[in-house]
Amino acid sequence: MNFHILPQDLKECCPRLSIARSEELAPILEGSLRDGRIYPVYRAAAFLAQIGHESIDMTHWAEIGGERAKYAPYYGRGPIQLTWVDNYRKAGDALGLPLVQQPDLVLQPKVGFDTAVWFWRTRSLNPLCDAIETLCAPTYDLSKGRDTFDAISRRINGTGASTASLNDRWRRFQICYRVMSTPRVVAPA
Numbered sequence: 001m002n003f004h005i006l007p008q009d010l011k012e013c014c015p016r017l018s019i020a021r022s023e024e025l026a027p028i029l030e031g032s033l034r035d036g037r038i039y040p041v042y043r044a045a046a047f048l049a050q051i052g053h054e055s056i057d058m059t060h061w062a063e064i065g066g067e068r069a070k071y072a073p074y075y076g077r078g079p080i081q082l083t084w085v086d087n088y089r090k091a092g093d094a095l096g097l098p099l100v101q102q103p104d105l106v107l108q109p110k111v112g113f114d115t116a117v118w119f120w121r122t123r124s125l126n127p128l129c130d131a132i133e134t135l136c137a138p139t140y141d142l143s144k145g146r147d148t149f150d151a152i153s154r155r156i157n158g159t160g161a162s163t164a165s166l167n168d169r170w171r172r173f174q175i176c177y178r179v180m181s182t183p184r185v186v187a188p189a
Contacts, residue, residue, distance in 0.1 A: 005030040005044070005180075013048050013176045016057035025058065028109045036117035041180045042136075043129040046149065048180070049172035050156055051079035051116055053165070061107050073103055078112030080119050080156070091118045123155045142174055149173055 007022040010029065014022070029048075033039055038047050055061060058079055066075025074085040082091060085100060092099030095114055105111045120126070129152070132145035153161050153169045 005033070009179045010048075012179045013172070014052045014057035014059075016059045021058070025109055025113075029113055032110070032113035032117050035114070036121055038117060038120060038126065040133075041177065042133040043126055045176035045180050046125070046129045046132070046152055046173055047116075047120060048176045049169055050120075050152065052172050052176070053169045054081045054156070055079045061112060074100075077103060077106035078115050080112075080116035082106055082115050082119060087119070090122070091115050094118050094122075119156075125152050125155060128152050128155075142177060146170060 005026045007019065007026045010022040010026045011017055011019060017025075033044055033047065038044055052058065054076075055078075061078055063069065063076030063081055063083070066072060066077075069075045071084055074083060074088050076083045082088065088099040088103055088106075091097075091106075095111070095118060097105055097111065099105055099115075106115050128148055132142075132148045135144040135148060136142055149170055150161075150166050153166050157165065
């Protein structure tokens, strides 16, 4: 991977996230992105923008009021807000975890990020990110990729995604892209 997710960058992309929590989550997120091949920067920025929206800057890993939802106990959990028993079953099978029997496992950072990566990959979102890169290069005019980015949002949140939701995800993508494409000096591990 040709970039790193630094805690201060994660904090800038998800401003409600505490510094301590960003320090905890950044290396776990980076590992999950690497394992899921959600890089380079267009892919990672789109992923982070989407999970930042879904989880309110990664501060809500469980759907607010989810325990009362008609689909409980399989309400939204993790940074992507995995929902519905079928998704818990498929993600659990793919990851080798008993998510149907223990849906709260998705609240654990590693499982939550891996589940989000599973969701991302099963919806074939990396090719859409690559299309955004193609549309925007060589001028790096992100506005050329807006329609394709909205298609990513709809694959995650359905066709009923509100204009406000789409605008928030787009705003986040622009921030995440700027933060993640800024060269950083990373000390060797």
